[in-house]
Every structure is written in C-alpha cells, then in structure tokens.
Amino acid sequence: MWANENRRLQYKIFGDVVTCETTYRTNLYNMPFGLFVGVNNHFQSIIFAGVLVVDETEESFMWAFSEFLRMMVGVAPRTVLIDQNKAMELALNSIMPNTAHRWCKWPVLKKAKKTLGPLYSKKSDFSLEFHKVGNSMLTVDEFEEGWRMLLEKDKLQTHPYMTRLFEAGRSGRSHISKGRPVIKAR
Template identity: 70%
Template structure:
C-alpha cells in the first residue's frame, strides 16, 4: 500500500472530476433533447441558457406553460431558494415557487447556475421576469445571501425581499 502514489480519496475525486468533464457535453445534448420533447407537448414551455467563455453552460433556466400561467395568478409573493451544489455538476439548483389559492406550492421555474455570484443572479432574475412575461413580484422570500440581495435590489427595485 505504501508504494501506491495516491490515496483512495484523491482517486475518488479524480474519477468524479473526469465523470463530470465527460458528462458535460453528452448531458447538455440529452437536456436539450428533453426540452425539445417537452416543448413539442407544451408550446408555452420555455428555457434560457447562458454560456461561459468556453461555450459551456453557465446558467440554465426553464419553465412550463402551466408554471408561466400560474405566475400570472400567484406571482405577487414568491420564494427563490437554492440548494448548495448537491448535484453531479457541483452547481447550485434553484427554484422559484409561489403559493396558489389552495395554499399549495406551485413551481414557477427551475434554474441551474454555475455559482451564486451577483453577476449570475443578475442574469437569473431578469430572465425569470422575461420568461414570466409579467411584472416583478411584490415580495420575494430568499436565502440569506448578500449577492442575491444586491441582485434583487438592482433588477427588481420595487420588490420587497426578506
């Protein structure tokens, strides 16, 4: 064992990185195929992609036609919450969620972001508003994230955030 030039942990990390790097291109194609299938069944389905300088997906957001319609009725108070890098790509996953008149959660949009910097969030929030083709929410409940607070203040200055 002492002659092996790496640890089990470093091998595991290397394999994980290799899998992520190889999966990137194929998974983007698979994702676009799934989006095309959904779009064929739901003409109001929409998605947005922001690429980085190497033409890799930096941010990816999507919403169904039903979600977009729900925003028109229940978009006055929404939440935006991200998980912290709990997926294969080590990217935060965020959900925009509203509450309908039956006090049920309604998923309005999903987003995979490369990071939670102010720059990324300043892409996320206007794209969300564009997808919803509506006015900004009156209130947004969010994580305790300074970058998110700054982005919301800049993009949706009339929106109260807590």
C-alpha cells in the same frame, strides 16, 4: 433556466410572493440549483421556474432574476423571500428595485441556533424571548426595546449575528410578521 406555459399561467395568478432558494451543489452537475416557488389558493407549493447557475455570485443572480422576469413577460413579484444571501439581495435591488425582498424566518432561526448554540435551545428563556420579540412586537419602539432587553439580559450586545440582525432592522430592512414570519431584507 426553464418554465413552461402552465408555470407562467400559475405565476400570472399566484405570483405576488415568490420564494427563491438555491440548494448548494447537491445535484449531479455540482452546480447551485434554484427554484422560484409560490403558493396557490389551496396553500400548495407551486414551482414557477427552475435554474442551474454556475455560482452564487451577484452576476449569476442578476442573470437568473433577469431571465425569470423575461420568462414571466416582465412582471415582477411584489415580494421575494430569500435566505441571507448578500449576492442575491444585491441582484434583487438591481433587477427588481420595486420588489420587496425579505429574509425567510426559517434560515434566520437555523443560523441563530447554529451561532448561539445552547443559548438558543427549545427550553431556554432566550429562545422564547427571541421569538416573542420577533413575532409579537407591533411597533418599532416595542421591537427596539424588546431587542435591547434581550441583548442586555444575555450579554449579547456585541454578538456579530445579533448585531447583523439588528442592523438590518435599523436600516429599515427588518421585519418579522405573523403566519410564515420573515425578516425583511430591503
């Protein structure tokens, strides 16, 4: 893992929300490469730190998050955006228990497109309703009613991916917000 003094200064100023993503073995060393990224006051992405890990296990992520905190003098971000990586979720719960972590919307939608196939196309009613439920519902009751209607209309009550998304929400871990929407993972 590495970060320099300039990256630590940037983190001190802009480190409230951090995205942590790994690319899967796309580098010369065939190892997952991770970046801790934020956004500055000009809406530009800024890299706080980079890390090569042996694998994407809970233990590797625990080490990576611990090292990140050490490099950032023990100051945890308020929110970490992640994909739907369970090992990363568990490591964050352990290392940064007071930090909210949320699922980035982009991987959620990418996986929805992959798992739902033609049902989730740009021109489908399902896609429009799915986005409406995710982006426009203001209360828990509105969300749950919209979700129920969405599943009933397309007979998706037992679809594994849709069930997982809903269960994340039922356990208090789900949230899609406006702007750069995310689904909360905690």
